[in-house]
Amino acid sequence: MALDTVSVAQSTPDNKQPWRELGLKEDEYQSIREILGRRPTSSELAMYSVMWSEHCSYKSSKIHLKQFGEKAVKSDALLVGIGENAGVVDIGQGYAVTFKIESHNHPSFVEPYQGAATGVGGIVRDILTMGARPIAVMDPLRFGLADAPDTRRVLPGIVAGVGGYGNCLGLPNIGGEVVFDETYAGNPLVNALCVGVMKHSDIKLATAHGTGNLVVLFGAKTGGDGIGGVSVLASETFADGKSAKRPAVQVGDPFAEKVLIECSLEIFAEDLVVGIQDLGGAGLSCATSELASGGSGGMDIQLEKVPLRDPSLSPEEILMSESQERMCAIIEPSKLARFMQICKKWDVTATVIGEVTSGDRLNITWNGELIVDVPPRTVAHDGPVYNRPMARPAYLDELKPISIPLPQTPAEIKDAILTLVASPNIADKSWVTDQYDRYVRGDSVLSQPEDSGMIRIDEQSHLGVAISTDANARWSYLDPYEGVKLALLESCRNIAVGGAKPLAITNCLNFGSPEDPGVMWQFAETVRGLADIALEMGLPVTGGNVSFYNQTGSVAILPTPVIGVLGVIQDVRTRTKMGLPKAGLDIYQLGTTDANFSGSEWAYLHGQIGDSAPRADVDHETRLVNLLLEGQPLFESAHDLSDGGFAAAITEVTLKNNIGATIEFVGDIAAELFAQTPGRAIVSVEPHNAAALKALSEKHGIAITRLGQSGGDVLTINGAHIPLDELRKAHTETLPKLFG
Amino acid sequence: MRIGVVTFPGSLDDSSALRAIRLAGGEAVPLFHASDDLKEVQAVVLPGGFSYGDYLRCGAISRFAPIMESIIVAAEHGFPVLGICNGFQILTESHLLPGALIRNQDLHFICADQPVTVENTNTPWTRGYTQGQRIVIPIKNGEGSYQASAETLAELEGEGRVVLRYADKNPNGSQNNIAGITNARGNVVGVMPHPEQAIESLTGPSEDGLIFFSSILQSLVAR
Numbered sequence: 001m002a003l004d005t006v007s008v009a010q011s012t013p014d015n016k017q018p019w020r021e022l023g024l025k026e027d028e029y030q031s032i033r034e035i036l037g038r039r040p041t042s043s044e045l046a047m048y049s050v051m052w053s054e055h056c057s058y059k060s061s062k063i064h065l066k067q068f069g070e071k072a073v074k075s076d077a078l079l080v081g082i083g084e085n086a087g088v089v090d091i092g093q094g095y096a097v098t099f100k101i102e103s104h105n106h107p108s109f110v111e112p113y114q115g116a117a118t119g120v121g122g123i124v125r126d127i128l129t130m131g132a133r134p135i136a137v138m139d140p141l142r143f144g145l146a147d148a149p150d151t152r153r154v155l156p157g158i159v160a161g162v163g164g165y166g167n168c169l170g171l172p173n174i175g176g177e178v179v180f181d182e183t184y185a186g187n188p189l190v191n192a193l194c195v196g197v198m199k200h201s202d203i204k205l206a207t208a209h210g211t212g213n214l215v216v217l218f219g220a221k222t223g224g225d226g227i228g229g230v231s232v233l234a235s236e237t238f239a240d241g242k243s244a245k246r247p248a249v250q251v252g253d254p255f256a257e258k259v260l261i262e263c264s265l266e267i268f269a270e271d272l273v274v275g276i277q278d279l280g281g282a283g284l285s286c287a288t289s290e291l292a293s294g295g296s297g298g299m300d301i302q303l304e305k306v307p308l309r310d311p312s313l314s315p316e317e318i319l320m321s322e323s324q325e326r327m328c329a330i331i332e333p334s335k336l337a338r339f340m341q342i343c344k345k346w347d348v349t350a351t352v353i354g355e356v357t358s359g360d361r362l363n364i365t366w367n368g369e370l371i372v373d374v375p376p377r378t379v380a381h382d383g384p385v386y387n388r389p390m391a392r393p394a395y396l397d398e399l400k401p402i403s404i405p406l407p408q409t410p411a412e413i414k415d416a417i418l419t420l421v422a423s424p425n426i427a428d429k430s431w432v433t434d435q436y437d438r439y440v441r442g443d444s445v446l447s448q449p450e451d452s453g454m455i456r457i458d459e460q461s462h463l464g465v466a467i468s469t470d471a472n473a474r475w476s477y478l479d480p481y482e483g484v485k486l487a488l489l490e491s492c493r494n495i496a497v498g499g500a501k502p503l504a505i506t507n508c509l510n511f512g513s514p515e516d517p518g519v520m521w522q523f524a525e526t527v528r529g530l531a532d533i534a535l536e537m538g539l540p541v542t543g544g545n546v547s548f549y550n551q552t553g554s555v556a557i558l559p560t561p562v563i564g565v566l567g568v569i570q571d572v573r574t575r576t577k578m579g580l581p582k583a584g585l586d587i588y589q590l591g592t593t594d595a596n597f598s599g600s601e602w603a604y605l606h607g608q609i610g611d612s613a614p615r616a617d618v619d620h621e622t623r624l625v626n627l628l629l630e631g632q633p634l635f636e637s638a639h640d641l642s643d644g645g646f647a648a649a650i651t652e653v654t655l656k657n658n659i660g661a662t663i664e665f666v667g668d669i670a671a672e673l674f675a676q677t678p679g680r681a682i683v684s685v686e687p688h689n690a691a692a693l694k695a696l697s698e699k700h701g702i703a704i705t706r707l708g709q710s711g712g713d714v715l716t717i718n719g720a721h722i723p724l725d726e727l728r729k730a731h732t733e734t735l736p737k738l739f740g
Numbered sequence: 741m742r743i744g745v746v747t748f749p750g751s752l753d754d755s756s757a758l759r760a761i762r763l764a765g766g767e768a769v770p771l772f773h774a775s776d777d778l779k780e781v782q783a784v785v786l787p788g789g790f791s792y793g794d795y796l797r798c799g800a801i802s803r804f805a806p807i808m809e810s811i812i813v814a815a816e817h818g819f820p821v822l823g824i825c826n827g828f829q830i831l832t833e834s835h836l837l838p839g840a841l842i843r844n845q846d847l848h849f850i851c852a853d854q855p856v857t858v859e860n861t862n863t864p865w866t867r868g869y870t871q872g873q874r875i876v877i878p879i880k881n882g883e884g885s886y887q888a889s890a891e892t893l894a895e896l897e898g899e900g901r902v903v904l905r906y907a908d909k910n911p912n913g914s915q916n917n918i919a920g921i922t923n924a925r926g927n928v929v930g931v932m933p934h935p936e937q938a939i940e941s942l943t944g945p946s947e948d949g950l951i952f953f954s955s956i957l958q959s960l961v962a963r
Contacts, residue, residue: 160848160849163849164849167790167849167880167882168750168752168790168793168794169752170752170753170789253793254790254793255749255750255790255792255793255794255795256793258749258750258752258790258793259749259750345774346749347749433851434848434850434851434852435848435849435850435851436849436851437849437851437880438851439851439878439880439934439937439943439944440752440753440756440788440880440937441752441755441756442753442755442756442759442936442937442939442940442943442944443943444943445942445943456942456943459759572942573942740846
């Protein structure tokens, strides 16, 4: 094929172009022609198509995401906000922490191992790009029914991919979620969170300033993997063969990334870069246009200088390639020699591919011929914006109240608890998490199955951070506005039971097709809820990710906003764990239970979802968090009550250290055990601290109930005796049986 | 007491090994694979990780690093060397220790708090333990199944060169439940479990691993 240069494009305005095949709509193609005043070259068309895809441009969500800016709390903690690769928050003592979640859902369905692996790799590079050392990862995962044949294909591959990449990078995996629901069949969710730490002065931004500064590509060579993946894989569903283009999923090389991390951190430490951007979705198209538009706009790139793994690649393919483990830096010429020396030490390939210019155009040449001449902002930021039609979905008017068997007798209680804790959503997840290294780096203070993951930041001062990710998609299905609020509040509780104070929010919003007005309504309500609750809680939203088109045919996934909360703890040695540490402790429930089973695991086990989500009570939850934080010195153990209600929580609390408990409820036993009323926690204290706990609960206005005592090797609840061995067998056998 | 820790490309537990040496009271000295300079250290740790991405075979590329040439020569003259996980794999590839580590029996990466018994307390790395002492330290590897020929196994067992043995349950199919071994001279020790990740109860399952590092310091003092 002849090279399609700018001058060729000018002289052949009527050449037909494959804009539709590249995922562009007709009006989008026309607006590219208007921006350029001519038809785009094939390279320009490739760049626009990939950057204007849903995944890169947020064209359906942008109009709603604005609320995070409009309703934002004034937070001194927020050092870098939405729009950069990841938000950065101040945690004190000169430290800044950056954290973010991203989705890699579609690639992980096509090729579970590589899809999940490169999901981890991508988010780790985002964190590295901010100037931070990545210190931990977490992975919220969702799958179709646990016993479905395709889940047996997808789950082991995804888990091995998360582990294979993260373990090899040396990042402890300290938490996450594993949830099963039939709507995720064909649409598994692979969300990956990474957290990194740096000193304030080390923050790096994606900006290309300074005429004459050099553009350097470093890391892996460019190959043909994932070409167009970002626009096609992430923007179209697989159903009905509408999209024939299914390019290869990217292939990850964690060793290359590990070396790239060490090399980059050494470069940052010597302050050798002006700006930096990683190459992820949309590869060089994204990195060059974002760096240029983050600066004054002018940049010249000589594309033939890009080192290739596959020499047959065309310029269009090089621009679109999503080969992993690559970074793009802007460097002052005087610092190039030292930069190259460090790259050589780590055996990292580095090549000058262009320079920053005084103009305002991104010009890309191929062996001297001009093939791209665009205003970079139009590629990176001025993509189309859609205000998609929304409508409250009809299903909401057809919801039925819960009607399920409610256990009453000791025999029924025992049977129900054993059934619940063996169900795939509540069962022990060690089969998954034992494939992840939770110890590496030696700073993991808490990791799964604890409520949050906690990492020591400073060995001398004992400063640390805690992170939790949560979603309750069934509540979001019943009421997306309340559902996301409840997810955030749960995350805050998970942070606080361990002893950390919630500080900042990130999110990954997984939804069906935005072209479905019902899905769009769910999305809009979710964003409205998240912006409102962030404001009410006084926590900044530091960034986030949107994943649309998670649906098969007309069936969308449950609306799944995964919320991540970061907290700070001044002395990690004071953290509280979830398990009962010994016999003779008094066990208390904080907060009260009501009999709404909607969205609960117990209802789900009976094939029902119910008719109404609980209301998020911010005032109560704030007081509870304050009680949990102030009560830390009293607590021998503390655990959030959420999925599976008290029955699931007491199972985890007793099995952790093999310490039994005797519990006596006076109210509605079925509700006490299986309802998932938010705003509750279970703690244990020494009997002599009971008065202090009572005083604290009165101070914060939180009802507390003494439920019983720890001890023995049996869990006894209202006369139902469950030996811990029997409980453990039920809880731990499910996943190994399903997945070997 | 200067104890070195080698960083290969892809080493992961090097920072933890350096910390363990510091906590035990030693001077921790970072060493880099590309130099043959041992910087006058008196003993060396080859840390865990995925050096060279475990490509080809675990440890197969690292054994050719310039620093390994110096270590191999020194080890043959009694210089104390501890290989942990990937470090153990590098030692078998270097033929400083016999046998090989292969994929775990169930083919999964396994991270677990592993009970092991200390079977040989005559090495400079284990002299602080009592014979038969049961300790809990993490395992975290995909290729930790120890295999050797019948003659080698007989020799290891006959000469008391099994240093650590998995207790309770064999996690990965290792022959004779072997979790760690030493060479005939007793100065080179390789273990699959990670003592450097069990040095503080805050971050590890126990503090049992710290004795590896206090043992080497005592051994060097006693010399």
